[in-house]
Amino acid sequence: MKYNGIILIGLFILLLGISNLNAQTMGNRFGRQRNMAPAGPVQQQEPKALTAPEIVEQEMPKITEALNLNEFEQAVVSSILTKYVQQRIELQLLKLEPNKMRESIEKIQKNQEEELKAGLPEDKxxxxxELQKNRFQVKRKDKKKRKKKKNNKNNSDSEI
Structure with a gap:
């Protein structure tokens, strides 16, 4: 009798344990689908720094469209810009004092202008x-839409 009582109590405890396990899975036979703990802050990846050729490659379509460059002129402008953008990136990495930085950037700008003047026709x-002053914002020409006039008189006369 003692033995049957121990078995009966053991089965009862086992049944209580199973019901607790079922409650943890929220009554779903597939278990908990989502973690109940709130998600912590996600670390955002820093944007990858672009290289000089990538920066120039992004800007070249705008420049080509605005200036109507042929392939040779495109190659000249692209190589010159890549060279001087690379120098500017290197300057930023050096983290010089503001005065020295300004002087260096002005020197780079002057050299770039001289090379571009030698490599491009004067009008381009x-x-x-001008495009540099506007920060490479291409001004698009607005096309005026003409409204068609309806000739109701002509249509009504032909129907009669």
């Missing part, structure tokens, strides 16, 4: 300088 060089 001036257009490039």
């Amino acid at each position: 060089f001036l257009a490039f300088q």
